[in-house]
Structures are given as structure tokens and as C-alpha cells.
Amino acid sequence: xxxxxxxxxxxxxxxxxxxxxxxxxxxxxxxxxxxxxxxxxxxxxxxxxxxxxxxxxxxxxxxxxxxxxxxxxxxxxxxxxxxxxxxxxxxxxxxxxxxxxxxxxxxxxxxxxxxxxxxxxxxxxxxxxxxxxxxxxxxxxxxxxxxxxxxxxxxxxxxxxxxxxxxxxxxxxxxxxxxxxxxxxxxxxxxxxxxxxxxxxxxxxxxxxxxxxxxxxxxxxxxxxxxxxxxxxxxxxxxxxxxxxxxxxxxxxxxxxxxxxxxxxxxxxxxxxxxxxxxxxxxxxxxxxxxxxxxxxxxxxxxxxxxxxxxxxxxxxxxxxxxxxxxxxxxxxxxxxxxxxxxxxxxxxxxxxxxxxxxxxxxxxxxxxxxxxxxxxxxxxxxxxxxxxxxxxxxxxxxxxxxxxxxxxxxxxxxxxxxxxxxxxxxxxxxxxxxxxxxxxxxxxxxxxxxxxxxxxxxxxxxxxxxxxxxxxxx
Numbered sequence: 001x002x003x004x005x006x007x008x009x010x011x012x013x014x015x016x017x018x019x020x021x022x023x024x025x026x027x028x029x030x031x032x033x034x035x036x037x038x039x040x041x042x043x044x045x046x047x048x049x050x051x052x053x054x055x056x057x058x059x060x061x062x063x064x065x066x067x068x069x070x071x072x073x074x075x076x077x078x079x080x081x082x083x084x085x086x087x088x089x090x091x092x093x094x095x096x097x098x099x100x101x102x103x104x105x106x107x108x109x110x111x112x113x114x115x116x117x118x119x120x121x122x123x124x125x126x127x128x129x130x131x132x133x134x135x136x137x138x139x140x141x142x143x144x145x146x147x148x149x150x151x152x153x154x155x156x157x158x159x160x161x162x163x164x165x166x167x168x169x170x171x172x173x174x175x176x177x178x179x180x181x182x183x184x185x186x187x188x189x190x191x192x193x194x195x196x197x198x199x200x201x202x203x204x205x206x207x208x209x210x211x212x213x214x215x216x217x218x219x220x221x222x223x224x225x226x227x228x229x230x231x232x233x234x235x236x237x238x239x240x241x242x243x244x245x246x247x248x249x250x251x252x253x254x255x256x257x258x259x260x261x262x263x264x265x266x267x268x269x270x271x272x273x274x275x276x277x278x279x280x281x282x283x284x285x286x287x288x289x290x291x292x293x294x295x296x297x298x299x300x301x302x303x304x305x306x307x308x309x310x311x312x313x314x315x316x317x318x319x320x321x322x323x324x325x326x327x328x329x330x331x332x333x334x335x336x337x338x339x340x341x342x343x344x345x346x347x348x349x350x351x352x353x354x355x356x357x358x359x360x361x362x363x364x365x366x367x368x369x370x371x372x373x374x375x376x377x378x379x380x381x382x383x384x385x386x387x388x389x390x391x392x393x394x395x396x397x398x399x400x401x402x403x404x405x406x407x408x409x410x411x412x413x414x415x416x417x418x419x420x421x422x423x424x425x426x427x428x429x430x431x432x433x434x435x436x437x438x439x440x441x442x443x444x445x446x447x448x449x450x451x452x453x454x455x456x457x458x459x460x461x462x463x464x465x466x467x468x469x470x471x472x473x474x475x
Contacts, residue, residue: 020046020048020125020131020133021046021047021048021133021136021137022044022045022046022047022055022057022121022123022133022136022137023044023045023046023047023137024042024043024044024045024099024119024121024137024138024139025042025043025045026042026139027042027137027138027139027140028139028140028142029041029042029139029140029141029142030141030142030144031101031109031141031142031143031144032109032143032144032145032146032147032188033108033109033110033111033143033144033145033146034109034146034188034236034237035101035103035109036103037103038100038101038102038103038104039100039101039103040084040098040099040100040101041081041098041099041100041101041119041139041141042098042099042119042139043097043098043099044057044083044097044098044099044121044123044137045097047137054096054097054126055097055123055124055125055126056123056124056125056126057083057097057121057122057123057124058082058083058121058122059079059081059082059083059099059119059120059121059122060120060121060122060134061073061120061122061134062078062079062081062117062118062119062120063117063118063120064079064114064116064117064118065114065115065116065117065118066113066114066115067111067112067113067114067115078105078106078107079105079107079117079119080101080102080103080105080107080108080109081099081100081101081102081105081117081119081141082099082100082102082105083097083098083099083100083121084096084097084098084099084100097121097123099119099121099139101141109143110143111143111144111145112145114143115142115143116140116141116142116143117140117141117143118138118139118140118141119138119139119140119141120134120137120138121134121137121138122134146188146235146237146238147181147238148235148238148239148240148241149179149180149181149188149190149233149234149235149238149239149240150179150180150240150241150242151177151178151179151180151231151233151240151242151243151244152178152179152180153244154242154243154244154245155244155245155246155247156175156244156245156246156247157246157247157248157249158174158175158213158246158247158248158249159248159249159250159251160172160174160215160219160248160249160250160251161251161252162219162220162222162250162251162252162253162254163251163252165220167219168215168218168219168220169215169218170214170215170216170217170218171214171215172214172215172219173212173213173214174204174213174214174215174248175212175213175246175248176210176211176212176213177192177206177211177212177213177231177233177244177246178211179192179211179233179240181235188235188236188237189209189235189236190209190211190233190234190235191208191209191233191234191235191236192206192207192208192209192210192211192231192232192233193206193208193231193232193233194206194213194229194230194231194232195229195230195231195232196227196228196229196230197228197229197230197245198227198228199224199227201222201224201227202216202217203215203216203217203219203222203227203248204216204227204229204248206231211231211233213229213231213246218345219250219253220254220345220346221254221345221346222250222253222254223253223256223346225248225249225250225251225253226247226248226249226250227247227248227249227250228245228246228247228248229245229246229247229248230243230244230245230246231243231244231245231246232244254285254343254345254346255284255285255286255346256343256346256347256348256349257282257283257284257289257291257341257342257343257346257347257348258282258283258284258348259280259281259282259293259339259340259341259348259351260280260281260282260283261278261279261280261281262278262280262339262350262351262352262353263350263351263352263353263354264278264353264354265353265354265355265356266278266353266354266355266356267356267357267358268315268327268355268356268357268358269327269357269358269360270327270328270329270357270358270359270360270362271324271327271360271362272315272325272327273324273325274315275314275315275316275317275325276312276313276314277306277312277313277314277315277353277355278312278313278353279311279312279313280293280311280312280313280339282341282348284343291341291342291343292341293339293340293341293348293351294339294340294341295308295313295337295338295339295340295353296308296337296338297335297336297337297338298335298336298338299332299335301331301332302332302335302337304316304326305325305326305327305332305335306335306337306355308337313337313353315327327357328357328394329357329358329359329360330359330394330395330396332357333356333357333359334354334355334356334357335354335355335357336352336353336354336355337352337353337354337355338351338352338353339351339352339353359395361395361459361460361461361462362393362394362395362462363457363459363462363463363464364391364392364393364394364399364457364459364462364464365391365392365393365394365464366389366390366391366457366464366466367389367390367391367392368390368466369465369466369467370466370467370468370469371387371388371389371466371467371468371469372468372469372471373385373387373434373468373469373470373471374470374471374473375434375435375436375440375470375471375472375473376472376473376475377440377441377442377447377472377473377474377475378436378439378440378475379436379439379440380435380436380437380438380439380440381413381415381435381436382435382436383435383436383440384415384433384434384435385433385434385435385470386432386433386434387432387433387434387455387468388432389401389432389455389466391457391464393459395459397459397460398459399457399458399459400457400458401414401431401432401455401456401457401458402414402455402456402458403453403454403455403456404453404454404455404456404465406454408448408451408452408453409453409454410437410438411436411437411438411440411447411451412434412435412436412437412451412453412470413434413435413436413437414431414432414433414434414455415431415433415435416431416433434453434468434470440472442472442474443474447472448472449471449472449473449474450469450470450471450472451470451472452467452468452469452470453467453468453470454466454467454468455467455468
């Protein structure tokens with residue numbers, strides 16, 4: 001063998017000893033453009049080891065494929081991928097020679113621009129910097145747009161048996177909304193929301209993180225079913241194209257208690273002597289109970305008219321006048337008695353007693369029923385006594401006053417009082433001046449010194465009477 005041949009063989013041997021090949025595992029990686037954390041894409045290793053030294057590696061070349069399918073290595077200014085290292089100048093803390101996605105890179109993932117990166121690492125043997133391998137291995141990184149979450153089914157139903165107390169209480173689970181996430185990063189965080197559609201009730205609440213629907217209220221207070229809900233979901237970037245329509249049906253619902261006998265309208269004359277009005281009893285779920293209704297009356301002055309505590313509801317008696325009540329059409333023509341009863345969850349509704357007071361023509365009323373009068377015997381029309389009547393007609397009608405006709409009344413007469421304009425407190429009082437109708441002589445005429453007269457006040461046949469005691473002095 002010649003000298004030149006020997007030298008050539010030795011050089012090949014030296015090169016063979018120091019040469020090495022690199023590998024990248026995996027060779028393909030998928031990433032979503034919304035990836036929000038630093039991520040290891042691949043690991044660089046030696047496929048044939050001719051050096052025991054740790055390699056110094058970097059991204060030597062990047063080939064990009066645009067979303068339109070064009071490939072370029074020169075028009076793209078950079079990528080968010082690099083080779084990690086434990087070097088003190090690194091902030092990443094990755095294992096040496098790992099290809100990583102750097103979320104803090106100024107070059108961001110955008111699937112609408114770049115759909116694929118092919119990353120070619122270049123590695124150097126630190127013991128022999130001339131010993132470098134490049135372009136012999138690569139990893140292809142596929143970039144996907146963030147996928148919208150979707151519900152497994154667009155329509156679903158749930159049934160709640162309200163009679164089972166455990167299903168009705170606040171916090172009881174009604175439904176679990178679940179959504180699919182396709183080709184998305186594991187760190188996508190789903191957020192659920194719920195909207196009430198029909199009827200507009202607020203019975204349920206949704207855990208935004210888990211999608212679990214629970215009772216917001218005790219469903220024994222619920223009065224409407226079924227309830228249609230719309231549930232939406234988002235992954236923080238996109239919302240589902242189609243909402244989930246959930247229909248919740250309540251069965252064996254609690255029923256409102258019912259007050260038997262109400263609502264009712266009752267009419268009574270203002271001078272009624274009937275005390276009992278209406279008896280009240282309560283049914284709950286169709287079964288009589290010992291629940292006691294609570295009643296109030298409007299206007300509030302009706303508290304003096306009605307006994308709302310004991311049963312049946314009654315009119316209060318006016319003092320010692322048995323059978324006489326406090327009804328007065330002119331003061332209050334109508335009372336509204338509202339009653340309610342609750343079973344602890346639902347309250348009765350529309351339990352009202354309308355009490356109408358019928359007007360009855362009432363006799364005028366004297367402020368005083370006994371009046372004393374002193375007169376001197378005189379000729380007719382001379383001596384007189386002002387009786388000072390104050391008479392009120394409840395309806396405000398006109399009335400007349402006259403002496404009750406008896407054996408003495410023909411000697412006296414009632415005339416108008418010049419100090420009285422025939423009105424008192426806006427009510428007509430008529431004549432209240434008593435004088436002689438004849439020449440009155442106690443001795444010669446043998447007329448009485450003391451007379452009792454009766455004055456009637458008459459309003460369309462409704463009559464009241466006052467007594468006038470008259471003393472006549474002799475001159």
C-alpha cells in the first residue's frame with residue numbers, strides 16, 4: 001500500500017471516530033394557536049453516538065408553510081420555537097437540547113398565516129467545534145386554529161320529582177352539561193352559562209366551571225313547569241356555535257293551600273244586626289288542615305268594624321246595643337278583607353272578602369235629646385226660648401222640625417231663630433225657637449206652669465224625637 005493510501009485511510013478513520021448523527025423525537029407535533037404555556041415539542045438526541053459529550057444545539061433552519069400552502073425559508077422572520085438549555089443565561093429551565101414552544105416569544109402562533117413549521121436543529125460537539133451536524137433531522141409542528149367547543153346533543157331533558165324532598169331542596173343536582181373539545185390544548189378552560197327562556201323564573205343556578213345545574217330555590221315553592229333553559233359554553237376563545245336547550249319538568253309539584261269560602265262578595269245594610277259573616281277553613285293538597293289564615297282589612301278603620309281573629313269572621317257589636325254594628329255607609333261604603341295562609345313554601349292567592357255596605361235612610365240625629373226652656377207668660381209670639389238644636393242628618397238631606405201633637409202642643413209653636421241661618425255644620429237644622437201660639441195665662445187661663453213637649457225631626461219619614469221641658473213663670 002502506498003503512503004498516500006495509508007494517510008487517506010487514517011483520515012477516514014479519524015473522521016469516523018468523531019462523526020455523529022442526531023435524531024429528533026417525535027418527528028411530528030400538533031399545537032393549537034392559543035397554546036398559553038411553554039411546551040416541549042421534541043427532544044434532540046444522537047442516533048449514532050461517536051461522542052460522549054453533551055451536544056450544543058440550536059434551531060439551524062426553519063421552513064414554514066403558509067395557510068395557502070406556500071413554503072418559505074426566507075420570507076418568514078422568525079418562529080416561537082427554540083432549543084431549551086439549562087445554561088445560566090436561560091429562563092426556561094427545560095432539559096438540555098429540547099425543542100420548546102416559547103409562549104413569551106414575540107413571534108406568535110397564527111394558523112391563518114402559518115399552518116406548519118419544520119424545525120431543523122444544528123448540533124455541535126463541544127469537544128470538537130468543527131464536528132457539527134445539521135439538516136439531518138427535523139420535527140414538523142402543525143398549527144391548528146382554536147376549535148369551538150360543542151355540546152354532545154343540542155336538546156336534552158331533565159325531570160325533578162318535587163315530592164322527593166331531597167330532589168327539591170336548594171343545591172340538589174338537576175343536570176350536568178358536558179361539552180366536546182376537539183383538537184384543542186388540554187389547558188382550554190370551559191366556562192358555562194345559563195339563560196332562562198320560558199317561563200321567566202329563577203329556579204336554577206349553573207356552576208360555570210363544571211356545568212352542573214342545581215336548584216337555586218326550594219322547588220316546593222315552584223309554581224310553573226316545564227322550564228326551558230338555554231346553556232352556552234366557551235373555551236375562553238370561542239363559543240359553541242349551537243346552544244344546549246334543556247327542558248326541566250317538575251312533577252308532583254307542591255300545591256298552594258286554599259281558603260274555602262273565599263273569594264266572596266257580601267252585601268249588608270248599614271243597620272244590620274247580623275254579626276257572623278263568613279267562616280273560613282283551609283285545604284292543602286285537597287285535605288283539610290289546621291292552618292289558620294291571617295286577614296287584614298282596608299281601610300284600616302275596618303279593624304274597629306270586623307273581628308278578624310276568631311272564626312267565623314264577624315262584625316263587632318256596638319257597645320251595649322246588642323245587634324247594632326259599626327257599619328256606616330256614609331263613612332265607608334266598602335271594606336276589603338284580604339286573607340292568606342302558607343304551607344311553609346307556597347301562599348294562598350286571591351283570598352279576598354269584598355264587604356259592601358248598603359245605604360239605609362237614617363233618621364236625623366239631635367246633639368241633645370233633652371232641652372230645658374224657661375218662658376214668661378205672655379201674649380202669643382212674645383215670650384220665646386231658643387232651643388239651640390244641633391241636628392245632623394247622616395245622608396245630609398233636608399228635614400223639618402215640628403211639635404208632636406198632644407193636649408199641650410197646640411199652645412206652642414216653633415219658629416225660625418233670627419240668629420240661625422237654618423244651617424249648622426252644613427246641615428239644615430230648621431226651626432228651633434219655641435214661643436207661645438196663644439196668649440198664655442197661668443192663673444186666669446188656668447194653664448200649666450210646667451209642660452213637657454216633644455220635638456220631632458222628620459227626613460222623608462225617618463223621624464227622631466227630642467224632649468223639651470218648659471217652665472212658665474207668672475208675671
